[in-house]
Amino acid sequence: MQLGIPRERRDGERRVAGTPDTARQLTGLGFEVLVEAGAGEAAGHPDRDYEQAGARIVPDLDLADLDLLAHVRPLEPGTARLLKPGAITVGFASPSSELATVRALADAGVTSFALELVPRISRAQSMDALSSQALVAGYRCVLEAAIRLPRFFPLYMTAAGTVPPARVLVLGAGVAGLQAIGTAKRLGARVFANDIRPASADEVASLGGTFIRLDLETAEAAGGYARQLSSDAGTRQRQLLAPHVADADVLITTAAVPGRRAPLLVTLDMVQGMRPGSVVVDLAAESGGNVEGVVAGQDTAVATADGSGHVQLVGLKDPASAMAADSSRLYAKNVANLVALLVRDGALAPDFGDEVVAGACLTSGGAVRHQPTADLLGTARQETGNGQEGER
Incomplete structure (x- = not known):
């Protein structure tokens, strides 16, 4: 299983979705961890630290080969379209404001997990990225x-x-x-x-x-x-x-x-x-x-x-990004803990009978599973079909 950690490209974003510590954790789950060159530099993690943790540094991530993509900022629609059907993404998604990306993820057959949607229950506290980043x-x-x-x-x-x-x-x-x-x-x-x-x-x-x-x-x-x-x-x-x-x-x-x-x-x-x-x-x-x-x-x-x-x-x-070292440390652990919940017997196999997995899932099997976002997408399609201004 290949898991990719990209260099964030949005202006001002200094955080990274995986640290050397979580790379070790993910490797232990059976992943080959691929880190885009320079991904962790702004957060205080040079490439050599990832290599020492068992990850492989690559000049660019080949999105079409990845089984799982961990990210910080919401993906761009073009990025979502490059992922293979059945691939999994874990990260912030801002579903209510990034409807074009949500639609692209669903159309590409990607199973996406939005950290904003993680249920606020005791068992999911270690995956609650909203809280960890709000702390910072x-x-x-x-x-x-x-x-x-x-x-x-x-x-x-x-x-x-x-x-x-x-x-x-x-x-x-x-x-x-x-x-x-x-x-x-x-x-x-x-x-x-x-x-x-x-x-x-x-x-x-x-x-x-x-x-x-x-x-x-x-x-x-x-x-x-x-x-x-x-x-x-x-x-x-x-x-x-x-x-x-x-x-x-x-x-x-x-x-x-x-x-x-x-x-x-x-x-x-x-x-x-x-x-x-x-x-x-x-x-x-x-x-x-x-x-x-x-x-x-x-x-x-x-x-x-x-x-x-x-x-x-x-x-x-983006105050959390301004303190990239500690915010990345916390965020990467949130990501790794959620990813661990998606792995069974050494394979990626999300159990949608699990309330945390089901609650955090945004898209799967070509459909938008998060109903409020699905409703927003339906409204946007209706407005566009009526000749009104849709998404930008």
């Missing part, structure tokens, strides 16, 4: 805020006077938000947080943060994810959050609803109500942003309402 992102966003804030995070009592601690507000207390809370607390800030899932209050408190309770409907979906608030509830949420945002020196937003645009939590007026020099870091910038006016990959200076200064609005783009 939550840590990174606090560091990005700290280097931009023109003051200390911790309390300092000196002969020249007392420097009060910074106030950090985190919106969203999932994996990324909790990591942000813990990191900001370790840096000495006073940390406050809010999440529309009331169960998050205990987790916030366990990290030393203060949970802000708002008079809102609860919004917890299956699997512990947040669900979208109604329009009226969203407006009420922003009204209740406004005074807390105004009091913060640093605002970090991490709220996301899987498969949908990020919810709008903070309006431009709310940002303008913050003190000059304050910093806003939006971790959801790539999926539309929690903060009005955010641009992924850019810093934007927003004038305060009184015109006395600016608030820095930071649209983080």
Whole structure:
């Protein structure tokens, strides 16, 4: 069985889907591990380390010969078409936004597993790449805020006077938000947080943060994810959050609803109500942003309402990739653990009676197995057939 680990080609992507450690694990499962030359360099893994782990370095992967392709970023449609029927792919797929690739995978007869679809159950925790990468992102966003804030995070009592601690507000207390809370607390800030899932209050408190309770409907979906608030509830949420945002020196937003645009939590007026020099870091910038006016990959200076200064609005783009060494270490292990579940008696034989295998499967046997994505594809085909604009 040939398993390929490619060099990621999307701009700015530094991670790799396999490390020398996981190459050993995969070789032990019976795979011949082929690594494209230079695939791990940006993550701190030179080709020689893969060779010492038993992998083979190749100038280019021959996709048509691979039995399994492990990847980080969603594949391009052209890449999917080069895979042989029955081949397996494992990696992030972004199915709701990469419909052309999903269609190409199905048409090519490829069995694809999307790490975003791994069920959130105890047995699948070691394969939960969303959580492992959110851990890295939550840590990174606090560091990005700290280097931009023109003051200390911790309390300092000196002969020249007392420097009060910074106030950090985190919106969203999932994996990324909790990591942000813990990191900001370790840096000495006073940390406050809010999440529309009331169960998050205990987790916030366990990290030393203060949970802000708002008079809102609860919004917890299956699997512990947040669900979208109604329009009226969203407006009420922003009204209740406004005074807390105004009091913060640093605002970090991490709220996301899987498969949908990020919810709008903070309006431009709310940002303008913050003190000059304050910093806003939006971790959801790539999926539309929690903060009005955010641009992924850019810093934007927003004038305060009184015109006395600016608030820095930071649209983080791919923060996990910026810390490629550890994010790749975690991601590659997620991939290898899922691949191990697909192997039986030394052969690739996915057991669709297994809830993890079935839940993570995006396409198989020429069909789209993930029903929400299949529904989106059906809608896209219908709109195109009616002469309306389809996919790009």
